[in-house]
Amino acid sequence: MEMPIPSEMVLSRKSDIVARLRAVLSDDAIISEPSQTQAYECDALTAYRCAPMAVVLPRNTQQVSDVLRICFELNVPVVPRGSGTSLAGGALPTADSVVLGVARMNGVLETNYDDRYIRVQSGRTNLSVTGAVEQNDFFYAPDPSSQLACAIAGNVAMNSGGAHCLKYGVTTNNLLGVTMVMMNGEIVEIGGAHLDAAGLDLLGVICGSEGQLGVVTEATLRILHKPEGARPVLIGFDSNEVAGACVSDIIKAGVLPVAIEFMDRPCIEAVEDFAKAGYPDAEAVLIIEVEGSEAEIAEQLEKITAIAKQHNPIELRESKSSEESAAIWAGRKAAFGAMGRISDYMCLDGTIPVSELPLVLRRIGELSKQYGLKVANVFHAGDGNMHPLILFNANKPGDLELCESMGAEILKLCVEVGGCLTGEHGVGVEKRDLMMTQYNAADIETQLHVKDVFDPAWLLNAAKVFPLSTTKSRRAS
Amino acid sequence: MTPKDEQELAQYVKDAGANGRKLRIRGGGTRLALGNAVSYDDMVSMDGFSGVSLYEPGALTLVAGAGTPLREITETLRKSGQQLPFEPMDHCALLSSTGEPTIGGVVACNISGPRRIQAGACRDSLIGVRFVNGQGDVIKNGGRVMKNVTGYDLVKLMAGSFGSLGILTEVAFKVLPIPETQTTITLHEVDLDVAVQAMSSALGSPFDVTGAAHLPALENTPSKTLLRIEGFAKSVKYRADKLAAKLSRFGEVSQSYDDHDIWTDIQNVTRLSGTIDAIWRVSVKPSDAPQFCETLAKNCPNAAVQLDWGGGLIWARVPNDFDLRQCLNVAGHATLIRGDGFAAFQPQPSVLAKVEQNLRQKFDPVGILNTGIMG
Ligand SMILES: Cc1cc2nc3c(=O)[nH]c(=O)nc-3n(C[C@H](O)[C@H](O)[C@H](O)COP(=O)(O)OP(=O)(O)OC[C@H]3O[C@@H](n4cnc5c(N)ncnc54)[C@H](O)[C@@H]3O)c2cc1C
Numbered sequence: 054m055e056m057p058i059p060s061e062m063v064l065s066r067k068s069d070i071v072a073r074l075r076a077v078l079s080d081d082a083i084i085s086e087p088s089q090t091q092a093y094e095c096d097a098l099t100a101y102r103c104a105p106m107a108v109v110l111p112r113n114t115q116q117v118s119d120v121l122r123i124c125f126e127l128n129v130p131v132v133p134r135g136s137g138t139s140l141a142g143g144a145l146p147t148a149d150s151v152v153l154g155v156a157r158m159n160g161v162l163e164t165n166y167d168d169r170y171i172r173v174q175s176g177r178t179n180l181s182v183t184g185a186v187e188q189n190d191f192f193y194a195p196d197p198s199s200q201l202a203c204a205i206a207g208n209v210a211m212n213s214g215g216a217h218c219l220k221y222g223v224t225t226n227n228l229l230g231v232t233m234v235m236m237n238g239e240i241v242e243i244g245g246a247h248l249d250a251a252g253l254d255l256l257g258v259i260c261g262s263e264g265q266l267g268v269v270t271e272a273t274l275r276i277l278h279k280p281e282g283a284r285p286v287l288i289g290f291d292s293n294e295v296a297g298a299c300v301s302d303i304i305k306a307g308v309l310p311v312a313i314e315f316m317d318r319p320c321i322e323a324v325e326d327f328a329k330a331g332y333p334d335a336e337a338v339l340i341i342e343v344e345g346s347e348a349e350i351a352e353q354l355e356k357i358t359a360i361a362k363q364h365n366p367i368e369l370r371e372s373k374s375s376e377e378s379a380a381i382w383a384g385r386k387a388a389f390g391a392m393g394r395i396s397d398y399m400c401l402d403g404t405i406p407v408s409e410l411p412l413v414l415r416r417i418g419e420l421s422k423q424y425g426l427k428v429a430n431v432f433h434a435g436d437g438n439m440h441p442l443i444l445f446n447a448n449k450p451g452d453l454e455l456c457e458s459m460g461a462e463i464l465k466l467c468v469e470v471g472g473c474l475t476g477e478h479g480v481g482v483e484k485r486d487l488m489m490t491q492y493n494a495a496d497i498e499t500q501l502h503v504k505d506v507f508d509p510a511w512l513l514n515a516a517k518v519f520p521l522s523t524t525k526s527r528r529a530s
Numbered sequence: 531m532t533p534k535d536e537q538e539l540a541q542y543v544k545d546a547g548a549n550g551r552k553l554r555i556r557g558g559g560t561r562l563a564l565g566n567a568v569s570y571d572d573m574v575s576m577d578g579f580s581g582v583s584l585y586e587p588g589a590l591t592l593v594a595g596a597g598t599p600l601r602e603i604t605e606t607l608r609k610s611g612q613q614l615p616f617e618p619m620d621h622c623a624l625l626s627s628t629g630e631p632t633i634g635g636v637v638a639c640n641i642s643g644p645r646r647i648q649a650g651a652c653r654d655s656l657i658g659v660r661f662v663n664g665q666g667d668v669i670k671n672g673g674r675v676m677k678n679v680t681g682y683d684l685v686k687l688m689a690g691s692f693g694s695l696g697i698l699t700e701v702a703f704k705v706l707p708i709p710e711t712q713t714t715i716t717l718h719e720v721d722l723d724v725a726v727q728a729m730s731s732a733l734g735s736p737f738d739v740t741g742a743a744h745l746p747a748l749e750n751t752p753s754k755t756l757l758r759i760e761g762f763a764k765s766v767k768y769r770a771d772k773l774a775a776k777l778s779r780f781g782e783v784s785q786s787y788d789d790h791d792i793w794t795d796i797q798n799v800t801r802l803s804g805t806i807d808a809i810w811r812v813s814v815k816p817s818d819a820p821q822f823c824e825t826l827a828k829n830c831p832n833a834a835v836q837l838d839w840g841g842g843l844i845w846a847r848v849p850n851d852f853d854l855r856q857c858l859n860v861a862g863h864a865t866l867i868r869g870d871g872f873a874a875f876q877p878q879p880s881v882l883a884k885v886e887q888n889l890r891q892k893f894d895p896v897g898i899l900n901t902g903i904m905g
Contacts, residue, residue, distance in 0.1 A: 165815075165817070166734055167727075167730040167734070167816065167817045168730070168815045168816050168817050168842075169730075169733060169734055170815075190736075191734075211679060212679045212683065214677055218677070222650060222654060223677065225654075225683065225686065226650050226654045235881070239881050241879070241881050241882060241885075242879070243882065245815075245861055245862075246815035246861065247813045247814050247815045247842055247861065247862045247863075248646065248647070248651070248813060248839060248842050248843070249640075249651060249813050249843075250813075250863075251813075251863035251865075251875060251876045251878060252875065252876075252878045252882065252883075252886055252904070253687060253690070253691055253695075253886050253889065253904070254640070254653060254686045254687055254689060254690050254691075255687075255882065255885065255886070256686075257653060257683055257685075257686020257687055257689070258682055258683055258684065258686060258687045260683065260686075261679050261682065261683045262682055262683075278734050278735055278736045279736060280736050280738075281736050300588075301588030301589070302588070304587070304588055304589070304590060304707075305587050305588050305610070305611075307611050307707035307708070307710065308707075309706065309707060345765060346765075346768055346769075348764060348765070348768050349761075349762075349764070349765040349768060349769075352762050352764045352765055353762070353765075356762075404675040404676075404677045404678055405675065406586065406589050406591065406674060406675060407586075407588060407589040408586055408588060408589055433677070436675070436676045436677045437589065437675050437676070437677070438675075438677040471673070471674055471675070472673070472675045473673050473675055473678040473680045474680045475678075475679050475680050476675070476677035476678060476679065477677055477679055478679070479679050480679075480680060480681065484680075488680070488681065491673075491680055491681075492670070492680075492681060495667045495668065495669055496669055496670055496671065496681075497681075498667075499663065499667075499669045499671070499684065499893070500671075500681050500682045500684065502889075502892035502893070503682055503684070503687075503889065503892075504682075505892065506885060506888040506889050506892060507885065518681060518682075519681075
């Protein structure tokens with residue numbers, strides 16, 4: 054994968070740049086020794102690594118502003134970083150960059166139950182946002198599987214989703230406002246505790262902009278009261294097609310579960326080996342979760358199971374207790390870990406129209422044979438967000454490249470059937486060069502215009518999201 | 531001018547740009563009064579972009595031309611038991627306008643209704659757009675799937691940009707099932723501050739409230755605070771009973787089933803529409819609503835208000851020459867919906883105003899699209 058050639062101009066001034074940064078930060082907030090910057094050489098897309106020139110770990114918005122102002126003046130590229138769990142290489146540094154990590158900015162600034170929001174510093178982890186309000190039975194809805202580690206900063210930058218977004222939406226639907234520092238050091242407040250900010254929907258375009266428009270330092274997030282209860286049902290089918298049809302029928306019947314997760318045979322087998330969740334011997338398994346009081350749960354599950362039964366399931370297991378619920382979810386939650394144990398894997402996240410599910414799964418099966426690489430599918434079926442995991446061997450020369458070209462074919466297929474390259478993980482460096490399969494030159498140019506407005510010098514995470522050829526002239530100037 | 535397709539529209543915009551002719555974009559014409567006055571040479575009608583091009587009930591998605599009448603979309607969805615989740619208001623009563631609202635107008639103005647507190651605004655259901663920018667380029671963003679983070683989210687940016695960034699030609703939505711039943715719980719004759727507390731308590735409960743409005747006493751009608759619960763029959767009954775019990779500490783409570791008219795009236799702000807006075811729409815955090823309303827009442831004894839979104843949205847009717855923004859002593863903003871005494875939109879802090887101006891300049895360099903509508 055190509056990255057821009059680091060600027061000699063910047064590298065040659067390293068000691069000067071570091072000294073300037075040190076002047077506005079405490080000593081322990083700047084790292085410039087190569088032995089230490091190495092810890093920041095990659096995110097969760099570990100295939101690509103490059104240590105940055107320096108790392109700064111500010112404690113508040115003012116310090117972020119000071120750092121950015123200096124980098125702006127000295128023309129130094131900046132890569133914002135939350136917890137480094139991006140699967141797309143969004144936080145991958147370049148050798149001439151300063152990584153601006155917000156991990157130390159993890160405080161809760163305000164909680165307001167009457168108006169149902171929480172304001173946090175952006176380095177706070179997703180799960181600990183819920184942690185801050187759960188004693189009052191509230192929660193923050195978007196729940197990426199990485200929620201123990203990932204930060205709100207990264208969630209906002211990637212517009213992250215989660216298993217429960219069919220009902221509650223993704224980050225952008227739960228974000229009310231941000232404090233953001235522009236690349237020139239200016240601090241702006243966008244949105245706030247009230248719904249619907251004034252003017253153009255800048256918040257909407259900042260969410261999901263992958264750290265290219267500004268550094269988000271604080272966020273106001275919508276919180277909700279927890280449902281009285283939740284319960285999953287597990288349904289096994291002897292074909293992917295039938296499972297797909299069942300999902301579609303449930304939705305058409307007017308039931309809106311909070312989650313519909315889908316696993317295919319390779320995935321079921323791997324998680325069985327690993328988590329011993331007691332999943333059936335099936336081609337496809339659906340986990341469908343509904344929420345509410347006992348009576349409400351019963352009412353919804355009754356409708357769901359009635360529909361499922363018309364599709365001749367080979368197993369239908371309604372949870373009867375919290376232990377059984379945990380067991381049903383155990384396999385799904387362990388899916389990535391289970392895969393990681395048997396093999397290296399690449400996790401894709403293209404979205405497809407739900408109606409194309411059978412076709413896409415069949416084509417993925419064919420590609421798997423053609424490339425000689427195994428694929429396990431686990432995904433959010435209600436919204437068509439697929440997560441094919443392609444298994445490969447990182448130690449075998451050429452296997453990563455093979456896996457990447459197969460991944461590219463799958464993503465192109467997603468676009469071809471009317472979907473998109475990424476549903477929640479973001480483009481980063483990983484899917485950058487596939488952008489032209491989804492967008493034409495004019496579409497891309499329009500997006501670049503937005504970056505031109507926020508970051509005219511193209512210093513902020515500039516090697517991401519767009520094919521390098523489309524941004525070259527801008528980055529050079 | 532009524533272009534029949536994107537290509538014709540694009541050429542038309544290119545020519546207009548070359549000749550420095552300013553364009554006014556018209557959907558159904560029912561919301562033309564929103565925003566600041568637009569200076570223009572030619573009116574572009576979106577009538578040629580009409581029709582639902584894709585509807586998959588099993589995938590909860592619908593794609594339609596921007597000129598499609600809202601009524602057609604609602605009817606199409608209704609046949610499969612689905613709806614647009616955000617309950618867009620109709621401005622005809624408030625603006626004394628006539629015509630068929632189009633879906634493009636709904637998106638351009640990011641129009642939502644009472645269910646916005648639970649299901650999100652128009653921009654939250656919008657998943658894809660196609661538009662023609664000020665240079666006559668056809669641009670797409672998003673698509674027809676409900677989870678999509680590929681590139682920047684210009685879908686949100688286009689929603690509520692009042693046609694100042696581009697002419698929408700096609701829009702795609704995530705839709706939702708129409709709830710089987712609904713119940714309205716009414717809290718009778720409580721003061722505005724108590725009403726806001728009651729609504730906060732309801733919205734902070736696990737009972738999934740989809741509407742929370744307060745209609746203060748007006749002329750001979752006593753005040754009413756309304757909470758809506760929707761869903762399957764048994765579930766609605768369970769939650770409504772629980773909620774009614776919870777709210778009884780605030781005052782006298784009653785319940786009614788399938789009272790759609792009252793929510794349509796709230797959605798369309800019917801009760802404030804009757805006069806020729808100015809109408810403002812004020813967005814604040816709910817717990818600030820009482821303080822703002824009190825200040826407003828002191829400074830403008832003739833003001834009439836209606837609260838939606840649990841108090842987060844205040845509709846106010848005041849005399850035409852009254853500057854409501856002078857009373858806005860809490861965080862938030864005010865939009866002038868009817869009347870022309872003041873700028874329609876709240877002025878933005880300078881850095882953001884500059885960002886907005888620069889975005890407009892990039893999307894419409896010559897400045898020919900709905901020029902001046904957002905200031
Ligand atoms: C096991 C595993 C499971 C996962 N499951 C999910 C899932 O279910 N759903 C999902 O959506 N994602 C998932 N992810 C992906 C990842 O966790 C998310 O993208 C997450 O939001 C990244 O957060 P982070 O704090 O780690 O960000 P980082 O990886 O540090 O950065 C991500 C991007 O955000 C930018 N950024 C970081 N901080 C800022 C800031 N302050 N201002 C502006 N930009 C900033 C970075 O430059 C980068 O482009 C998963 C990842 C792993 C490893």
